[in-house]
Amino acid sequence: MNKSAMTTAASFAFDASRCLICSARNLNMCGALEQDELSKLSKIARCESFGSGEALFHEGDTANTVYNITDGAVRLSSTLKDGRRQVIGFLFSGDFIGFSDRPNYPWTAEAVRGAKVCRFGRNDIAKLGRELPKVEHRLLEMATSDIASAQEHITMLGQGSAAEKVSSFLLMLSRKAAQRGGVANPVHLPMTREDIADYLGLAFETVSRCFTRLENEGLIAIGSIRVVRIKDAEALADYSENE
Amino acid sequence: MNKSAMTTAASFAFDASRCLICSARNLNMCGALEQDELSKLSKIARCESFGSGEALFHEGDTANTVYNITDGAVRLSSTLKDGRRQVIGFLFSGDFIGFSDRPNYPWTAEAVRGAKVCRFGRNDIAKLGRELPKVEHRLLEMATSDIASAQEHITMLGQGSAAEKVSSFLLMLSRKAAQRGGVANPVHLPMTREDIADYLGLAFETVSRCFTRLENEGLIAIGSIRVVRIKDAEALADYSENE
DNA sequence: CGCAACATTGAAGCTTCTCAATTAAGGTGG
DNA sequence: CCACCTTAATTGAGAAGCTTCAATGTTGCG
Numbered sequence A, B: 001m002n003k004s005a006m007t008t009a010a011s012f013a014f015d016a017s018r019c020l021i022c023s024a025r026n027l028n029m030c031g032a033l034e035q036d037e038l039s040k041l042s043k044i045a046r047c048e049s050f051g052s053g054e055a056l057f058h059e060g061d062t063a064n065t066v067y068n069i070t071d072g073a074v075r076l077s078s079t080l081k082d083g084r085r086q087v088i089g090f091l092f093s094g095d096f097i098g099f100s101d102r103p104n105y106p107w108t109a110e111a112v113r114g115a116k117v118c119r120f121g122r123n124d125i126a127k128l129g130r131e132l133p134k135v136e137h138r139l140l141e142m143a144t145s146d147i148a149s150a151q152e153h154i155t156m157l158g159q160g161s162a163a164e165k166v167s168s169f170l171l172m173l174s175r176k177a178a179q180r181g182g183v184a185n186p187v188h189l190p191m192t193r194e195d196i197a198d199y200l201g202l203a204f205e206t207v208s209r210c211f212t213r214l215e216n217e218g219l220i221a222i223g224s225i226r227v228v229r230i231k232d233a234e235a236l237a238d239y240s241e242n243e
Numbered sequence C: 001c002g003c004a005a006c007a008t009t010g011a012a013g014c015t016t017c018t019c020a021a022t023t024a025a026g027g028t029g030g
Numbered sequence D: 001c002c003a004c005c006t007t008a009a010t011t012g013a014g015a016a017g018c019t020t021c022a023a024t025g026t027t028g029c030g
Helices: A028-032 A035-044 A122-131 A133-159 A162-179 A193-200 A204-216 A233-239 B028-032 B035-044 B122-131 B133-159 B162-179 B193-200 B204-216 B233-239
Strands: A045-050 A055-057 A065-079 A085-092 A108-121 A186-188 A220-224 A227-230 B045-050 B055-057 B065-079 B085-092 B108-121 B186-188 B220-224 B227-230
Touching (some): A085 A133, A085 A162, A085 A193, A108 A122, A133 A162, A133 B085, A162 A193, A162 A204, A162 A227, A193 A204, B065 B122, B085 B133, B085 B162, B108 B122
Antiparallel strands (some): A055 A108, B055 B108, B065 B085
């Protein structure tokens, strides 16, 4: 988006507890991986940092790198010929980027207000997967989790009214924050209303109106633009599946 | 749906060329698998046949079986509390059912006008995956392919107008039929208009109107209710990404 | 042949989108 | 640190598209 943004790539210490098969969400594999396996992993990892709005890669680029997010948030999106944009997902610490069967990335990945990642060569990971079945198995687990997320997204897009979509979105962000060890309730929204709109298949004005409406109905309190406090989680959950 | 439908489960010969890691779409693994590996696979497979509308399993059932479709079509759907239904996908010969990280199925799988499948115990497949890295690898490939399909579905739901959605749907069915070795052009639609509507997040009347409109505009010809001939694939493709 | 499920078509209503104006927030340079 | 400027967010009014309700036509199965 911001073409003049410099690539602030910088090496920093490899933190196995945050990389690939050791995501914060699924610590079980950490104990299972032996020390020499972890060191093999760290040898092929390269850590980088991206500034706000900066792209990890663009749609169509040769897909020879995969990523594991260690901090911040990343927005995955596809752009149609006429300029419309679909946000495929928001990824956070512990999430993996790179499940694709095509030689070129089918989406653009951009840091939302900054992100830190571990990058791996695709060939390196493939090779490591052949050497260490545990790595391949962990990749399958993460792909399966991605499928579940995508299917929830599908149901939200297909069956939800605008208010239902926004409610579901807030609850999802809250749940994800808790899963990675953060606070669940004052929900932090690193993305813009337009990002949310493109994720939910709505106009950004509609998203804004829904926030206002949910606040007027007493279900949420909008502290600042980027911080929403859930006042009535139950009512919000009802909203997100019934209206 | 039809509770009185009898389970017409029946054993038939194990056809490795149609099962699991040897889907019609991805024959490369077939050569890679050794004969004794194939025999291990066949030992844990059980083939079954389902009649029109019959359920392979329901949402919430204990998920101890996975499936590979060998013939026909299967509809995967989730139902919301208030009865609305989202069709997550239509699966055909060669497709795999069962990528889920939860102990219970998050969707219902039903045969659309009949289907044949190979079923595998989840534990058996997991065990085989540990023994044969190739199997685990093939599972990862199939999961990756599922992710790509889900993401296309997301973009269609989020950004498409009704006509775009229907156009994309027809082209997708055509492409999928070609991929599994069938005819691409007179597209065969085993599912009802309501099934399509629940897949596309539309009312079934809207789907019907879109078919009529596309026919009036000369892009398709509706031979019978379940057979659509694509007359102008290029215009249809333009529709599906621009409108 | 007749019934039930599926599909088409029409008209009215409602949700969401688009266009437009205003307000708030964030970042930069003086 | 403040003023300014740019970007993001809110709010309103009108238009468009989709849904709903209702009636009719079609298909396929017992």
